[in-house]
Amino acid sequence: MEKYSVVFLPDDIKVEVDAGISLLEAARQAGIHVKSTCGGKGTCGKCTVKVTEGKISGGQGNIPKDLKEQGYILACNAMVESDLSVEIPMEFRLHEHQVFLDDQQEGIVSEGKLDILGDFPLNALAKKISLELPPPTLTENASDYARLITELKKHMATERLTVSNAVLKTLPDILRAGDWKITVTIADLEEGQEIVRVTSGQDDAPAYGVAIDVGTTTIAVTLIDLSSGAVVARQGTYNRQADFGDDVITRIVYADENNGTEKLQQVVMETINDLLNKIFEEQDISMEEIPVAVVAGNTTMSQLFLGISPKYIRLEPYIPAASQYPIVKAKDLGLSINPEGMVLSFPAVASYVGGDIVSGTLVAEVAKHEELTLFVDIGTNGEMVLGNQDWLMCCACSAGPAFEGGGIAYGMRAMAGAIERVAIDKETYHVAYKTIGDTPPVGICGSGLIDCLSKLREAGIIDRSGKMQDLDIPGIKRGDDGPEFILAFAAESGIDQDIVITESDIKNLIRAKGAIFAGVRIMLSMADMPIEAIDKILIAGGFGNYLNVPDSVRIGLLPDLPAEKYEFIGNSSLKGAQLALLSKEAFRYAEEIGRSMTYLELSIGNAFMDEYVSALFLPHTDFSLFPSVQI
Amino acid sequence: MEKYSVVFLPDDIKVEVDAGISLLEAARQAGIHVKSTCGGKGTCGKCTVKVTEGKISGGQGNIPKDLKEQGYILACNAMVESDLSVEIPMEFRLHEHQVFLDDQQEGIVSEGKLDILGDFPLNALAKKISLELPPPTLTENASDYARLITELKKHMATERLTVSNAVLKTLPDILRAGDWKITVTIADLEEGQEIVRVTSGQDDAPAYGVAIDVGTTTIAVTLIDLSSGAVVARQGTYNRQADFGDDVITRIVYADENNGTEKLQQVVMETINDLLNKIFEEQDISMEEIPVAVVAGNTTMSQLFLGISPKYIRLEPYIPAASQYPIVKAKDLGLSINPEGMVLSFPAVASYVGGDIVSGTLVAEVAKHEELTLFVDIGTNGEMVLGNQDWLMCCACSAGPAFEGGGIAYGMRAMAGAIERVAIDKETYHVAYKTIGDTPPVGICGSGLIDCLSKLREAGIIDRSGKMQDLDIPGIKRGDDGPEFILAFAAESGIDQDIVITESDIKNLIRAKGAIFAGVRIMLSMADMPIEAIDKILIAGGFGNYLNVPDSVRIGLLPDLPAEKYEFIGNSSLKGAQLALLSKEAFRYAEEIGRSMTYLELSIGNAFMDEYVSALFLPHTDFSLFPSVQI
Ligand code: FES
């Protein structure tokens, strides 16, 4: 196979690649992660790059006109035909290390008790016990393992205690090296205990556990001290699976068409392991010290994490492989904790309501109180749970990627340079905005888009259906596909282009908010309850922290209820995983939640479609549902 | 590294090897297994070969004088220095495919019931169940695994049912390929059930299990139909670990000094897998069809099978790593059954009374009756159990390899050409013998040696201490190290040499029989019982089938009790493994046996040594112990 060298600029990273591979694949091999929302099908137009030297073939497709004029091509279908120099503007790359980590989580221990535990007892999924064994003699000649068990039984209940062969192999030397003083680390699960590690001598470090939230977009990991419950360290980053498509459907297609399940599993494991290794380095501990991990993710993410093909998730009747997942040894997954460590996954309810939602429902205590609680996780899919201590129902509506910046001309994730707040003067139509990190704007993120939609409507720039009005103001220009409203002019933007919101962006946003509100309405109608019956609305997701409630209500995304009923609970999926690490009972309870939740399949019948169509207005076709909103 | 080619004759097998490796290693690489009783230390003189072309260095050591004169060298310390031709006479090789397989085992099903089960219920360690699942719909949208479980619960109790991630991965496609008709194979253990395999469609083949006896010398494997209990196929061969030494001690030393535990595990696994593959080919089944294996072996063999260093077994106070072994997945061992299949090992009592003895004690029903039973497994170690339904004790005495032909000038294992019966005319001293396979004699095996010792004594050729008498008969000649008695003259032998028994051979045999009888005496004295209290003597071991009771009594190997109290039970270790496969209760009972047996450590105090010294006579210094023997 002929080889060519490709230099990526501005980083000046050089790789040798096989002739004929795509530039997207070459970038991956160089360790540069380029946006590819459609998973390399040439349709999303996100993977634009510029070849400054050398010869490629292909590269054409859905490229924004202005970029095309500047000589940009699509990396996903451009093939390497010679040595190349390729420029990838920073704004077309997936940045690492910029993932929002929920600050409210600092120290879940407060006032001397573990707030997160609620009513659950502290009964962690792993413990460490130091033992001193009586040395064997010719007459007291029980085997090494029997000797260990005899002593261990004095310190804990050991029903169904096991040891793996791998750990047993290490035992004889370790016992003698430590002069019969040892420390035993035990995974203490509902299903039984297993000795995961034995070390010589007595060591005082706590038993640790790792909580992992595997989101479609971002992955967050925390290291938990299982004796105190403290969050010792946290790390987050983008899920590198995004190289293979932004949303779960694109990834399922990739997994299915390319025999890619294994590849996607490997990539998510690499992403997680990099975070873990950072934590281990920072904390100066070794992966062997981690006997247990709890993972929460949506059903597709959970199946890919375990290497189970997600194929049937997207085929009617949308059946997941399992609702409760097996406990898997870390070594069988390639997860960087103790190879014999136990990896538990939160159970799923259905193909589109997964372990992340069960985890969130657990930690949000939806099923613990009398009050009616609505729990909403807004992401590419809007997943929601409605219920109280007596009943629980859930559903998922495909909101599309708009709130994560997908399918939006200048949409981007919540990272530096993203417009997150917008104000529009109703007289002058002058736009004021705020960006994350207060740097020049390079795009607009979810919360900025909601703000924008609300303010455009308030200023009368768009009508109730989202159509842009024929106003003669400098902010409105005519783009390739219709009118566009300029949020930031090229001169002030960080990318030498106007940052605009198009009419088609607005339609996408209306569809997204309509889907979510329709889901809420369907659940309420199934429960035969009015909106006012909701006592509490919990908003989860990294996104949730930026969300402006009045604006969200004004566009008809969220129910028109007083602000005090709303609570942002941040990354509840991760918090639930932390809770499960600290309490066997909590994890068991999560399994109960998973089993007892009624899943509403919205694709049955016309009810959802009717609600959805009614919600494709600002705020809604039925104004009476939004009494507080000035029409 | 320089390479040389070595051709082995008479097979004419050529290998490329690194310069400087030993000829023994070169032979191994060629797949030729050369005897190496001492494990390649240059002391046993068994690995003799002849270099016919090329240059070696070294090769000197303990070589029998006549072989030395014929130009033989030691393969274990001769290093390859050029291209070579090397001749390995057949008699110095370990032959495969000649292992004695216990014929009495044919069809353990007889008269419509499973004789082997005794009082145990048929409740096998694995089962197959065919299911037809209702296909999912949008409203009946339980996950694939939940759907499977719902149906399975109608057919069996599923307390603590698990599935491995590997099997779960296969489930979605298999369910759909078989149009929701499937066959599930379940390992049904005391510890819980695990789904080991799911296949599309309904298949009528039985669930199979594999019983494995891992002996130091030989390995035997049977394939069991778990629904009928029938032995479907059997195979046996030499344990290829013998390349690294004949007895457990040599192997422990090899494992310890050469970091060789992994190597020895690999070699035993290869030996077993070759047998299994032969069976699978013969029966036209695949390894995936085997969900469970039960393994019995002595403690060293069990630890090496699991890859656990046996180092401390030979260091005082002789502590094994474990008495109950973990259940291990086949994939973690490299055993050729279903990778997710469960491998159970019989528990050990102590470092020198292992799972093979527990297995034998189980199947021999030693602990089930009122009668006092003595169970003896005669091999390199003599292991014995004494007891009844109320109590059990056991001990092990190092008999040395004499009864397996080790340490005996022309000793060999029970294979074609081995002298197995000897008669000596008391007048003429003429020797009549019978060989296995009725081929010209090439050596003498254990039963032949016992016969020989008894007949030499009867004819007055040796005295009570084993010393050869100064008789002027053609049968006695003077060898390198003293007088020798010729059993077969060169002219009639198959190796162009006289086959003799030396005075030193006789001493070795007396020491071996003395050790075993001393063990019996110690156990009886601990129980405060006379020899006559023994109601039943069970003799196990491949060797046991050739053993002549009157001769064994006459030399003082076995207690002087009427022949009708004796019973040969063949390879009881293998039979116990078969029983355990068929009955969970039997395996659990074996664990009880292991725990409840009192182990007598013979190295404590002088009692054993005193008994041993008294037993170094023919039959014994205390004639009253052998009233039936004509002195
Ligand atoms: S002398 Fe070579 S193996 Fe024993």
Ligand SMILES: [Mg+2]
């Ligand atoms: Mg999430």
Ligand SMILES: [Mg+2]
């Ligand atoms: Mg044996």
